[in-house]
Amino acid sequence: MSEIEDSGDNRGDLCARYTHNPKRSHEKALIRIGQYLKGTRDKGLILKPTDSHEIAIDCYVDADFAGMWGYEDKQDPSCVKSRTGYVIFVMDVPIVWKSTLQQDIATSTMEAEYNALSTAMRVLLPLQRLTKEIVKSLHETPTELVTFKTTAHEDNQGCLKLARLEPGRMTPRSKFYAIKYHWFREHLKPNEIEVEPIDTALQRADMFTKNLRKIRFTANRRFTCGW
Numbered sequence: 486m487s488e489i490e491d492s493g494d495n496r497g498d499l500c501a502r503y504t505h506n507p508k509r510s511h512e513k514a515l516i517r518i519g520q521y522l523k524g525t526r527d528k529g530l531i532l533k534p535t536d537s538h539e540i541a542i543d544c545y546v547d548a549d550f551a552g553m554w555g556y557e558d559k560q561d562p563s564c565v566k567s568r569t570g571y572v573i574f575v576m577d578v579p580i581v582w583k584s585t586l587q588q589d590i591a592t593s594t595m596e597a598e599y600n601a602l603s604t605a606m607r608v609l610l611p612l613q614r615l616t617k618e619i620v621k622s623l624h625e626t627p628t629e630l631v632t633f634k635t636t637a638h639e640d641n642q643g644c645l646k647l648a649r650l651e652p653g654r655m656t657p658r659s660k661f662y663a664i665k666y667h668w669f670r671e672h673l674k675p676n677e678i679e680v681e682p683i684d685t686a687l688q689r690a691d692m693f694t695k696n697l698r699k700i701r702f703t704a705n706r707r708f709t710c711g712w
Contacts, residue, residue: 499553502563531711534576540620542635543574544609545683547690548587548601550594565590567597570693571605572709575616579709581608584693589662595643596662602637602644602680603666609637610672635676638683648673648680 500518503511535541549568558564563586572582587604591597613635620631639645647659652671655663673680691697692705706712 528710528712530579532578533711534578537576538630539632539634540616541574541576542609542613542616542633543577544571544605544635544637545574545689546571546598546602546605546637546639547688547694548594548597549694550591550597552695562590567591567600568694569601569604570690571601571608572690572693573605573609573612575612581612582693583608595641595647595659598639598641598644599647599659599663599666602639602648603669605637606669606672609635609678610669610676613676613678633677635678637678637680638688639680640683640685640688642682645680645682
C-alpha cells in the first residue's frame, strides 16, 4: 500500500478504512484533517436562499473513476472502485450531500458517472416530493402561484446521452450495466426533472469525489459552502 500523502487524499472516510492496519501515512493524513478543521473552525455554511416564486432544486452529480488505482494495494479490489459524490440544493441552499465508494466495479468513466447519477436520483426524487408538500402546506391560499424546477447537472457527455434516452432504451456499450441503473429514467418526465450538461469547472460535487488542488478546491468550496 503506497503512502496516502502521495495521493494527496485527506478524506476522513478513506482513513477510516484502515483502522484495522494503520500506518504512519494514515496518521499524517489525520493530522492534516485536524489542521484543516482547526483552521476553519469559525467557518460553516453560508446560506443565501434565492428570492423567487420558482422553487429550484438542483442536483450536482460527479464520479471519480477508479480514483485510488495506483495509490492503494493493487490486489485489493476496493482500490479500483469508483467514488460517487453528489450535493442537492434547494433555492441555492445545500440540503443533502454524500461521498461514497460505489458497490460495483465500474469498467468505464461513463458507467461510473451513470451509477452516480442513479444513486443521486434515489435521494432527489423523494426530496422533490417532500419539498412540494412543505411548500403546499406553507401557502394559505391555493391561488398563489409557485412553480418548481428540478435539474440534475452532469458533466459527462456519455452519461448525459444515456440518461436522456427514452426508458428502456440503451446504447450497445451500456446495456450490460444500464439495466441495473436505468430505473430512474421513467421518473424524469412525470416529475419534470431535467438532466442538463454542466462545465466541469462549475461542478459543485467535484470536491466530493476527488482530491483537488488548493485553488480549485477553494473555488468549489465557495460554490457549495459560500466561503
